[in-house]
Amino acid sequence: MNLLEITDLKTYFPTQDGIVRAVDTIDLSIRERETLGLIGETGCGKTVLGLTILRLLHPTTTVEGTIIYRGSNLLKITEAEMRRIRGEEIAMILQNPTTSLNPVMRVGEQIAEAIRLHQGLSRKDAKEKAIEILDSVRIPSPSGRVNEYPHEFSGGMKQRVMIAIGLACDPALIIADEPTKGLDVTIKSQIVTLLEEVTEDTAMLLITHDLGVARALCDRIALMYAGELVEYATTREIFENPLHPYTRGFLGSLPSNGLVPIPGMSPSLINLPDGCRFHPRCDHAKAICQKKHPDMIEIEDGHFVRCFHA
Amino acid sequence: MIEGRTILGSIGLAILVVFAIVAILAPHIAPYDPHQMYRPLEHPSSRHLLGTDNIGNDILSELIYGTRVSLFIAFVVSVISMIVGTSLGLIAGYFDKLGFLIMRVVDVFLTIPRLPLIIVIASFIRPSVWNLIAIFLIFGWLMTARIIRSEVLTLRRRYYIDATKMIGGSDCYILWRHILPNVVPLVVVQFIMEATHVILAESGLSFLGLGDPIARSWGMVLHDAFECPIIYVSDIWMWWMLPPGLCIVFTVLGLTFVGYALEETLDPKLKSQAYGREL
Numbered sequence: 001m002n003l004l005e006i007t008d009l010k011t012y013f014p015t016q017d018g019i020v021r022a023v024d025t026i027d028l029s030i031r032e033r034e035t036l037g038l039i040g041e042t043g044c045g046k047t048v049l050g051l052t053i054l055r056l057l058h059p060t061t062t063v064e065g066t067i068i069y070r071g072s073n074l075l076k077i078t079e080a081e082m083r084r085i086r087g088e089e090i091a092m093i094l095q096n097p098t099t100s101l102n103p104v105m106r107v108g109e110q111i112a113e114a115i116r117l118h119q120g121l122s123r124k125d126a127k128e129k130a131i132e133i134l135d136s137v138r139i140p141s142p143s144g145r146v147n148e149y150p151h152e153f154s155g156g157m158k159q160r161v162m163i164a165i166g167l168a169c170d171p172a173l174i175i176a177d178e179p180t181k182g183l184d185v186t187i188k189s190q191i192v193t194l195l196e197e198v199t200e201d202t203a204m205l206l207i208t209h210d211l212g213v214a215r216a217l218c219d220r221i222a223l224m225y226a227g228e229l230v231e232y233a234t235t236r237e238i239f240e241n242p243l244h245p246y247t248r249g250f251l252g253s254l255p256s257n258g259l260v261p262i263p264g265m266s267p268s269l270i271n272l273p274d275g276c277r278f279h280p281r282c283d284h285a286k287a288i289c290q291k292k293h294p295d296m297i298e299i300e301d302g303h304f305v306r307c308f309h310a
Numbered sequence: 311m312i313e314g315r316t317i318l319g320s321i322g323l324a325i326l327v328v329f330a331i332v333a334i335l336a337p338h339i340a341p342y343d344p345h346q347m348y349r350p351l352e353h354p355s356s357r358h359l360l361g362t363d364n365i366g367n368d369i370l371s372e373l374i375y376g377t378r379v380s381l382f383i384a385f386v387v388s389v390i391s392m393i394v395g396t397s398l399g400l401i402a403g404y405f406d407k408l409g410f411l412i413m414r415v416v417d418v419f420l421t422i423p424r425l426p427l428i429i430v431i432a433s434f435i436r437p438s439v440w441n442l443i444a445i446f447l448i449f450g451w452l453m454t455a456r457i458i459r460s461e462v463l464t465l466r467r468r469y470y471i472d473a474t475k476m477i478g479g480s481d482c483y484i485l486w487r488h489i490l491p492n493v494v495p496l497v498v499v500q501f502i503m504e505a506t507h508v509i510l511a512e513s514g515l516s517f518l519g520l521g522d523p524i525a526r527s528w529g530m531v532l533h534d535a536f537e538c539p540i541i542y543v544s545d546i547w548m549w550w551m552l553p554p555g556l557c558i559v560f561t562v563l564g565l566t567f568v569g570y571a572l573e574e575t576l577d578p579k580l581k582s583q584a585y586g587r588e589l
Binding site for chain 2 (some may be wrong): 083096099105113117162168
């Protein structure tokens, strides 16, 4: 059974200029212990999808569809039930470790509060658990560092702390939003190794635009473009047999593949192009691409693509 | 530069501590009961260090007990204003609809000129310490609420607030554990400003004769002195009128110095500017 099953999810933001269709009809499922990569350019709706799952968007946002987590629809349950799920069942690791930690609170307290909010441990027990968790994310001398403030930690260390907070209550699913953003190569590979270790028994939705990181960590990868999924397959399939022109373009833009950029800009989520959303930037665009919006089709077992020419 | 601020702050704190001790230990320090009558209008002597007033009360004892009244009113008003203003500011900044309501109430109150209205109300109700406190409280919380709200408006957009929501923190929890500690510096500054304001306003009201005639504050002693025409024609103003005036000045000065020193601790940007000037 799938741990998380998203069907027909639409997240729209009403704005003065029109409706922003940040997430448009997405179907996605995550199995127990699986790592699923969600990849796309900046502004294609990746983070919004993560926030939609945790129901942390502004109240004026319209969300339609279903998000079934272990049999219950997250879009229907009460706020109190949702609060219990946040952190304890589904945890999110944010993309800016430097600004995601409260500057006036000790690091240990910030890890301990996640535990205390859900498990009702005493201050002392929670602190001990925080030390344990800090140790498990490879922070040296954790018993001393729990008493330090975020500014005493380096960028990579702060990201470890964010991971520690995410792991504090042993969630079944971790949503990691660009966990390697802004880290240098050495630290990045350390964080990737750490994420690999800690998610051995945990499912993870990895939001990133770094294909290298996704390749190292993910079992399956979903490519997202302008609010919708365009290709969805196992990591191996995506790298060896990419079918969608956008996926190919994305792979071609990797430094090891010659740094060839995809021409053009990703479209505004208010005025989406007619037909295939990728057609203005696509080399293979034909007349049909401008008129008809392609459906997601299953080419091979478990390999879905949204393109007429695949 | 930095040294200067620290020294001023220490001086201010010392002044305030001295006044606070005087206020707390008034019955033990004061040589006489302030209502006890002796020979009126006596000049300073070893028996009455600041002489006696027109009805024969020992002026020094009056001043010492007056410290109690002045500081008590300022303290109570500032503490309650701080609690009410901070709570309402937090709520107003965090919850949009409630915030709109609270801020419109604040707006209405702020359009009313503060001191004139206080004078009007004070002249209609029976003058007593608690009534004075009540009058000051009507206006005391307004600025605190508004300033705290504007700070909360920016704080609630920080990523660590989102991060707390993501681990399942409720709104109340976030306000208490994450937003409140971040506004404490502002709260302290507002507390000092409010105390300064109340000391001055209370002295002003009492000077106009609207203070509590039983529990006489510094302003009330001044009022009595000015009621008595003899101060204009003799040296008696030196020990009757000057000391309460100086008490008021020094208290306000002490508060200002402490506020000035805290300003830098609470806003490190001032520190870097100071460094810049030295270089």
